[in-house]
Amino acid sequence: MRAMVLEKPRQSLQLRDVPKPKVRAGGLLVGVSACAVCRTDLHVVDGELPDPKLPLILGHQIVGRVEEVGEGTDPQFKVGDRIGIPWLGWTDGDCAYCRSGRENLCDNARLTGYTINGGYAEFTVADARFCFHLPDRYHDVEVAPLLCAGLIGYRSYRKTGHARRLGIYGFGNAAHLIAQIALYEGRDLFVFTRPGDTATQQAAKKLGVVWAGGSDEMPPDKLDAAIIFASVGPLVPAALHALAKGGIVVCGGIHMSDIPSFPYRDLWEERVITSVANLTRRDGEEFFEIAPRVPVKTKTETFALEQANTALEEFRAAGLKGTAVLVTNAN
């Protein structure tokens, strides 16, 4: 099969002809039709995340059709079914985290497109327990970005509890998806972009947010919560400074530049800073239940599988109008 392979960090992906993976017990062989590109893919390529599997097939927002079902696999998955494969690819089910409902923190978790092969290929294998059936209202390309930007964004959003005034720092793919749910649930949204990015601010206002401005500005009201989707550490003290008492800052990314120091008075009065790591299957089930009701709409730009490097570079240069989605014609 054709695959785009990362042989070493800080190198382009290589188009390779590699053996089709073999389905294992409890698993599925999936013909990939679409795989969305995530900022995490760039962090892996850039060597910013430790110990990736090498050589590695990236990609953890995978949509495809079941080609083969392994022995003992959950009978809810049949040949021909359309499924989604997310970032969380496997957990041991047995560590203290798994046993306390926090499988996202599993000590031995395997992560799709990072510590196990992902979807920048014609085929992939997955543990069926971590796969999702996808809502029918979406076609393959448009549903792909929901599998990480949507799911992990949703986990970040849920951490904000019942915050009425919600700030979002960095209005990229994940923010755009989560803003739609937050507005649907009646939150007042305050969107912060790069200073001077009036085009993105206008786009946010069109969605119906209360306020949109630069990340160097203070919002007109104190926030009950803020989610930071940009991988820019100085946004943490900025968001903290904008919080009301008891507010929370949620860092939604896997990697961020260093956070500068800030006065303790900005954390005082029970303000909280937290991060979000991975997802649980329950996050996925909840998200795929609510997304089609909103309905959450995605914006995508498609690239052929072989153009993965171009997609990554355009993403890096902020030259995309939507989430890059690699399409294969494997099925």
Ligand SMILES: [Zn+2]
């Ligand atoms: Zn991701």
Ligand SMILES: [Zn+2]
């Ligand atoms: Zn575990």
